[in-house]
Amino acid sequence: MKSPKIRFKEFQNEWNSRILGDFNIEMLKGSGISKNDLNNNGKNPCIHYGELFTYYKEFITEIKSKTNNGSVFSKINDVLMPTSDVTPNGLAKASCIKFDNVALSGDILILRCKDKIDGVFLAYIIRSNKKKILELVSGTTVYHIYAKDMKNFNLYYPNDIKEQEKIGEFFRKIDGILDLENSRFKKLENFKKTMLDKLFVKDGADEPQIRLGSFKGEWNSRILGDIGETYCGLSGKNKDDFGHGNAKFVPYINIFQNSIVNLAKLEKIEIDKRQNSVKNGDIFFTTSSETPQEVAMSSVYLGNEENIYLNSFCFGFRPKEFLNSYFLAYFFRSHYFRDKVIPLAQGISRYNISKNKMMELKIRIPNDIKEQEAIGEFFRKIDGILEFSQKKITKLENIKKYLLNKMFM
Structure with a gap:
């Protein structure tokens, strides 16, 4: 025993x-x-x-x-x-x-x-x-x-039914806390999705359904290619070139998963002055995916290191005028912009998107940089709360996993 x-x-x-x-x-x-x-x-x-x-x-x-x-x-x-x-x-x-x-x-x-x-x-x-x-x-x-x-x-x-009941109730309480935190996380995620729909202008409209603060007036209609220039990711590389070196590159999955590039998850590569180096404020777009709904996923780069490159399955977009980076991070992931991009996807088993076609898209953005800043800050704070909540959930799950291992045999 x-x-x-x-x-x-x-x-x-x-x-x-x-x-x-x-x-x-x-x-x-x-x-x-x-x-x-x-x-x-x-x-x-x-x-x-x-x-x-x-x-x-x-x-x-x-x-x-x-x-x-x-x-x-x-x-x-x-x-x-x-x-x-x-x-x-x-x-x-x-x-x-x-x-x-x-x-x-x-x-x-x-x-x-x-x-x-x-x-x-x-x-x-x-x-x-x-x-x-x-x-x-x-x-x-x-x-x-x-x-x-x-x-x-x-x-x-244990023979003692009271010990069984106490252990069971203990873990039920942990799960109750996890359920509550997961529910809060889901509600905030849904709120963010709603606001991504409401805080940006829809086709046929001149201004968004909801405005922050006292901002008024129509948003400007612009051609995407008029406000920035594109560049290509890494070229001329094979598998032996990756995983070592004094330079880094932004991998595809980092862009796909994050509206703002996770600077802790860049990967190593050798310095190559022939490649395009990325700059703070650049926006990256994925060029292909398995479904039309996942093409042209975007991520904004806010780093300042030298010798940072972009992977070869994405292209970069560098604004020619001052635009708020946080605003752009969420704008390019909004329902409004995604609805414009998805119809451009072409393919059968795998879908691709033409950056030239993307640059022809008409978009609406606020002329007032302060409104851009307000929208960007609004979503940045929501993401901060979501990140904190996710870390809390992960910590609780790890505690539960540890206790399941230690309190049972």
Whole structure:
């Protein structure tokens, strides 16, 4: 017998080892509930496979089952697992439901705990023993785990049900904090998307729907090529030229993922005076992607180092007049500009965009540099909050992962 490395101080007894099949647990399978059985007017709350494991807690969809013919209904303390997935890792999941009479759809394995084991505790044990679960998985292109497999799942557990409940409740609280932080993050992301639509001028309009401060008047109509010049990324290089040297370049993924270049994620290359060096305030655009919706993703460079180049799968745009860099960072990612760019994508399996065609685009920008600054600062602050929130979520997830490893066996 053993005990975990971290415990609540009031519990001292060693943990026991048993296979799941030795517990008084009934194993059931949910019934097939098709999408046609789901609507907003039904009477029975339902958990439909595919929605269940969005979160680490029990989840009841707002959509309800319109019929209860042949349905399997939950009981408090049931533990739910997926029975199939396209990846083995997708099966190493479990959630405990704390509600009676919820219809459970097919492809859900139900572990009905009757005594000596708390459902929440069991759900977290399954999540903390991913390696053991993967040993029970079968399949090649689609992977499965069955009741007969789970009966052989070996686990360590405390005899004292109160210790099980306390551990389960502890992790439920951590997940509650994570859910709250994820919800806040999502709401702020959605707010940012809305403002990217409202704070920039739409086609056919002379000014945006929402103005910051007391700014008034029409935005100016300009041809993109009239306010800046383009240049090419790296040329004449092969794979041996990368990964070493005293110069750096901005990789494609850095531009694709960030509206402002992440200066900590530049990559090494040898100094080559034949290449175009980037400058503070340059805007980079990706030239190709797998979908039209992802072409010409932009990122503004705000660094000041020498001998920094652009990767060969993007092109640079250097403004000829003073424009606020933060404004441009968000302007070129706004719905307004993206709606202009996407129709220019050409291709079948991979899509490309012509920088010459892009330079012919008509755009509207505020003539008042202070309005540009206000808009840029507005979005910069939102991104700062989003970054802080994401770091907080990551830290919480790492703490949870560490504790799952230390508080279970």
